[in-house]
Amino acid sequence: MQIRLKTLAGAIALTLAGASAAYAADPIKIGVIGPFTGGSSSMGVSMRDGVRLAAEEVNKAGGVLGRQLQLVERDDEAKNERGVQIAQELINREQVTAAVGYINTGVALASQRFFQEAKIPVFNNVATGSVITHQFKAPEHPNSYVFRNAAHDSIQAPMIVEEAITRRGFKKVAILADSTNYGQLGREDLEKALTAKGITAVAVEKFNIKDVDMTAQLLKAKTAGAEAVLTYGIGPELAQIANGMAKLGWKVPIIGSWTLSMANYIDNARANGDGARMPQTFIQEPNTPKRKAFIDSYLATFKPKNDRIDSPVSAAQGYDSILLLAAAIKQANSTDGEKIRQALENLQTKVEGVVTTYDKPFSATDHDAITANIPVFGEVKGGKVVYAYPDDQKNPVRAKTASK
Amino acid sequence: MEILTQLIFSGIALGMIYAVIAFGYQLTFATSGTLNFGQGDALMLGALVGLTLVDRLGLNYWLMIPLVCVFGFLQGAFVERIAVRPAIKTKSEFGWIMSTIALGIIFKNVAENVWGRDDLTFPSPLPEAPLKVLGANVLPMEILVVGGAIALMLAVELFNRKTIYGKAVVATSNDRDAAGLMGINAGIVITFSYGLSSLTAAFAGVLIAPLTLTGATMGAVLGLKAFAVAIIGGLSSGMGVVVGGVILGVAETTTGFYLSTGYKDVPGLVLLLLVLAVKPAGLFGKTAIKKV
Numbered sequence: 001m002q003i004r005l006k007t008l009a010g011a012i013a014l015t016l017a018g019a020s021a022a023y024a025a026d027p028i029k030i031g032v033i034g035p036f037t038g039g040s041s042s043m044g045v046s047m048r049d050g051v052r053l054a055a056e057e058v059n060k061a062g063g064v065l066g067r068q069l070q071l072v073e074r075d076d077e078a079k080n081e082r083g084v085q086i087a088q089e090l091i092n093r094e095q096v097t098a099a100v101g102y103i104n105t106g107v108a109l110a111s112q113r114f115f116q117e118a119k120i121p122v123f124n125n126v127a128t129g130s131v132i133t134h135q136f137k138a139p140e141h142p143n144s145y146v147f148r149n150a151a152h153d154s155i156q157a158p159m160i161v162e163e164a165i166t167r168r169g170f171k172k173v174a175i176l177a178d179s180t181n182y183g184q185l186g187r188e189d190l191e192k193a194l195t196a197k198g199i200t201a202v203a204v205e206k207f208n209i210k211d212v213d214m215t216a217q218l219l220k221a222k223t224a225g226a227e228a229v230l231t232y233g234i235g236p237e238l239a240q241i242a243n244g245m246a247k248l249g250w251k252v253p254i255i256g257s258w259t260l261s262m263a264n265y266i267d268n269a270r271a272n273g274d275g276a277r278m279p280q281t282f283i284q285e286p287n288t289p290k291r292k293a294f295i296d297s298y299l300a301t302f303k304p305k306n307d308r309i310d311s312p313v314s315a316a317q318g319y320d321s322i323l324l325l326a327a328a329i330k331q332a333n334s335t336d337g338e339k340i341r342q343a344l345e346n347l348q349t350k351v352e353g354v355v356t357t358y359d360k361p362f363s364a365t366d367h368d369a370i371t372a373n374i375p376v377f378g379e380v381k382g383g384k385v386v387y388a389y390p391d392d393q394k395n396p397v398r399a400k401t402a403s404k
Numbered sequence: 405m406e407i408l409t410q411l412i413f414s415g416i417a418l419g420m421i422y423a424v425i426a427f428g429y430q431l432t433f434a435t436s437g438t439l440n441f442g443q444g445d446a447l448m449l450g451a452l453v454g455l456t457l458v459d460r461l462g463l464n465y466w467l468m469i470p471l472v473c474v475f476g477f478l479q480g481a482f483v484e485r486i487a488v489r490p491a492i493k494t495k496s497e498f499g500w501i502m503s504t505i506a507l508g509i510i511f512k513n514v515a516e517n518v519w520g521r522d523d524l525t526f527p528s529p530l531p532e533a534p535l536k537v538l539g540a541n542v543l544p545m546e547i548l549v550v551g552g553a554i555a556l557m558l559a560v561e562l563f564n565r566k567t568i569y570g571k572a573v574v575a576t577s578n579d580r581d582a583a584g585l586m587g588i589n590a591g592i593v594i595t596f597s598y599g600l601s602s603l604t605a606a607f608a609g610v611l612i613a614p615l616t617l618t619g620a621t622m623g624a625v626l627g628l629k630a631f632a633v634a635i636i637g638g639l640s641s642g643m644g645v646v647v648g649g650v651i652l653g654v655a656e657t658t659t660g661f662y663l664s665t666g667y668k669d670v671p672g673l674v675l676l677l678l679v680l681a682v683k684p685a686g687l688f689g690k691t692a693i694k695k696v
Contacts, residue, residue: 207665210624212612215414247541
């Protein structure tokens with residue numbers, strides 16, 4: 001009996017060893033962090049779905065280094081303190097190889113320092129605060145582990161001003177920004193961009209998240225004679241602005257940051273929201289084969305309402321972030337954070353994403369994949385975002401300009 | 405002038421929203437000396453239940469209102485039985501504070517799980533084009549909010565003064581023990597007043613939902629502001645909450661315009677501190693005499 005038990009145990013041990021060898025190595029864990037609930041969830045959920053789609057495609061093609069990608073998803077609820085907890089959990093308990101996500105600038109600034117300390121690359125694929133990729137600059141920090149593929153505010157703010165002042169010829173503009181990190185950093189960027197054109201905003205107003213009455217702010221802008229309203233906020237409050245303007249019977253164009261494309265702006269402002277324009281890195285229009293494949297498989301997999309991706313920009317940028325990361329892990333031939341960072345800073349292969357084709361997107365000094373020439377102008381029309389200018393539509397994919 | 409009128413109109417609409425919620429605080433305070441700190445969440449639940457009835461079940465907006473009122477009444481009675489009655493029974497001075505706040509949080513979490521955490525649009529029953537009144541723009545829905553709030557408060561006042569049941573409520577609010585000796589079941593009256601207070605909140609919820617957005621977190625800010633209004637106006641005066649609400653609403657819009665939109669919330673809170681310092685019973689409140 002004794003002997004039989006021993007052989008049995010041996011047999012089990014052998015089978016287990018054999019099984020794990022057949023399964024090759026463990027999966028590569030990638031953290032996915034974003035607000036999947038709450039006011040910015042349309043961005044977070046679309047981002048996560050884009051990431052899932054890319055990971056599934058990579059895995060179907062055999063994974064990276066012969067290993068499958070495994071996503072570890074966490075909801076940060078757009079709260080800084082949740083973000084900090086999640087960063088620590090992903091690093092210490094889940095031991096992720098890299099992380100993607102961050103929708104909210106405040107959450108990113110509070111949490112990415114843990115990845116920096118642990119030398120694990122972290123991708124901001126939606127948050128746009130200009131300071132995000134400059135948080136760990138030389139000389140205090142020899143290397144930064146923070147990367148981004150989103151059009152940051154110092155790209156968007158000048159674009160918004162260019163559109164309002166140069167293209168459409170408005171002389172007087174008002175700025176309406178929310179009181180969060182995002183809104184106030186964006187307001188500074190807008191004011192800087194206006195100063196560069198020799199213009200001062202006729203009114204600069206603030207509103208809080210969950211404000212239900214925008215009369216005071218809008219009346220100030222109106223009496224100051226504003227010909228256009230420049231906004232920095234998120235969907236629900238932006239909808240209150242559009243609805244408030246309709247109530248006052250004051251119709252001037254709204255031009256603002258890319259968040260004007262959020263589903264909860266479009267749905268809550270309905271007809272009042274039409275005509276709003278914002279910079280977009282991606283518009284849900286199948287004008288290249290890669291984009292068509294992406295949109296088709298997104299719609300087939302996640303079945304969003306009215307065949308409209310809630311936040312196409314977030315979905316596209318999330319999708320691309322995984323492709324970039326996979327290429328870097330392959331080139332590094334390792335899951336060591338240090339080596340992946342080096343590979344990202346000197347990516348040898350071109351990566352065809354849906355936003356653009358990434359050809360050396362990062363360098364040691366430049367961790368932003370999107371440059372000013374990439375975003376186009378989108379416009380809200382009949383419940384979705386379309387191209388504002390036919391020229392952009394004909395020339396949909398632009399490559400990054402050479403690094404400064 | 406036109407601008408001031410516009411600011412005042414918007415302030416009144418905002419203030420009446422606060423007032424009708426503040427009125428709910430008063431109803432329970434009168435009968436039992438306790439407050440339902442979950443008023444904001446009762447409002448949110450009313451709005452979300454109303455949205456489900458209108459949106460999913462295709463019910464007419466006007467038919468939905470009585471159903472939401474019934475729901476609000478039951479919800480308030482539930483809060484009283486679960487959270488407040490044990491505290492009153494054990495003569496605990498402050499137990500009801502914690503338990504009503506706790507129930508409010510539970511309701512919010514339940515709502516987040518049922519309806520999600522996104523803000524939803526409530527279809528407007530009235531045309532959305534603004535009307536011109538004295539040179540200022542007013543939405544038909546805003547007029548409905550003001551009218552509906554006043555009508556509701558009048559209805560409750562009439563009920564208290566003219567019906568025998570209402571007189572029982574008034575008797576209980578004057579002296580709970582004496583009312584008990586006269587054969588009034590004070591326990592039922594208190595449950596009833598909680599039901600009534602949540603009913604007003606739920607009603608306020610469906611009134612304002614087409615103006616604001618509907619979502620699990622909509623009650624938090626409104627409940628707090630309404631509480632300030634109840635303190636400013638006085639916890640024992642129906643007139644007080646209307647005046648207090650309008651003062652706070654107009655103060656918010658005018659400060660936002662004439663001072664700075666960043667300081668919009670300051671004057672209301674300064675007013676609250678002033679009232680507490682100078683006339684703690686509120687602008688229209690009766691000073692309670694407490695013998696020790």
